[in-house]
Amino acid sequence: MQNYSNKVYKEEQKYLDEFKPVSDNHSKKKQVTQRMKVKEYDIIEKEKAIARAPSQYKFDSSTTQILETLITLRHAGEFHNIVGKGLNSVVIHAHCHRNYHLYFPEGNAVKVYKLTNGVEKNNAIYRRVEREYEHLEILQTQYFSNNTPHPVYRNKNVIVMSFIGYDQETAPSISTLPPEKLNEAYEKIVKEIDAWYNKLGLIHGSLSATKIVGNKYFIGWSHSVRKDHPMAFRKLMKDCQFVSEFFKSRGVLVKSPEELFKFITGREKINSKVLEVVQKDLWKTSQTSNHSNPNRKSTSHTKTTQNRFKR
Known part of the structure; x- marks a missing residue:
């Protein structure tokens, strides 16, 4: 594809050089414009032909x-x-x-x-x-x-x-991080969740190891919601539970899910319905994470x- 693109690019430049306007004559410019459109159409059709048919x-x-x-x-x-x-x-x-x-x-x-x-x-x-x-x-x-x-x-x-x-290979997930980088990664993720919530009013809502890749990229935003969404707190608690449990299992000193939730929201108390996001939900997420990661x-x-x- 790279060789093909270079070839098309050279042909296109050659064409454009050949038909540069040499005067301010309106009809001449119009004619050149029309021919350039035809050339552009031909290039697109060639690209369609070489691309894998959807x-x-x-x-x-x-x-x-x-x-x-x-x-x-x-x-x-x-x-x-x-x-x-x-x-x-x-x-x-x-x-x-x-x-x-x-x-x-x-x-x-x-x-x-x-x-x-x-x-x-x-x-x-x-x-x-x-x-x-x-x-x-x-x-x-x-x-x-x-x-x-x-x-x-x-x-x-x-x-x-x-x-x-x-x-054409996806970046490795956070699960592949070496132990010496886990503390830094934890602090960074907490900082990002806090910024999403308090600066943008957004909640990812579906964080998992496969949604954090390349040590710094957050993907899989199809379940994200705004902070005024009816399920916002439950989704935020789910993210907090994943972060706390994931890094705790790897020996990192972390806040508990409840502490992290209160730290981000600034709330002293948590509604009992929010606490219903239990470990079972995390287990379900981990089993289906392969299906939800874009x-x-x-x-x-x-x-x-x-x-x-x-x-």
Whole structure:
């Protein structure tokens, strides 16, 4: 793809040099503009031809059309392998078009939710994608976060964000950290959760070892909520429980989940319903974390994941 992109780039530059306006004649400029548009269309069509056909992923026609649009809009230059899977979603690594390669050198993660025959369920999926995109935008524009995926594009059941990893491989999870770096990581995570809540009014709501990768990146924001959400405190307590239990099991001196919750919220008392987020919930999260991480590589055979999306 790299060689192909360089070749197309050289051809495009040669074309542009050939048809630079030599006068201010309006008709001449109009003619050049029209021919440039034709050339641009041809380039896009060639990129579509070399990119892996989205239809092979067994998506419905509406989703396939959206994926093809990503190439037209230059949000993707080539689709690669499935790098993550969920109960109702898959994530495809996509090569960035050369116009954006400088900003996202590792490419993009294209997360696709499977649609159903139910209008209400599909609308819920659309709202989830919209919410995740909105919260990532808040993190980027208000918090200037370098530790979360950059939102690129969304359309119905598809969301595109910058890929966290190298060479089409997802970044390693926090579980791989050496012992000498655990204390620093704990302090950093607590600081981030506090900033999300008190500066942005956001709660991740689904933190796990696989949602913290590369020692500093926080991914998997599909379950995030605002602090005024009815389930906000329960989700925050769930995050606090994960952080406390994870680092305590590795010998780090930590605050208890209740202490961490009070530290972040500034509350002296905790509602009993919030405390109902018990270890059982954490166990359930750890068992399903492989299915909810939008940047984690699937350990199952790709064909199995693709067949689950066959109509």
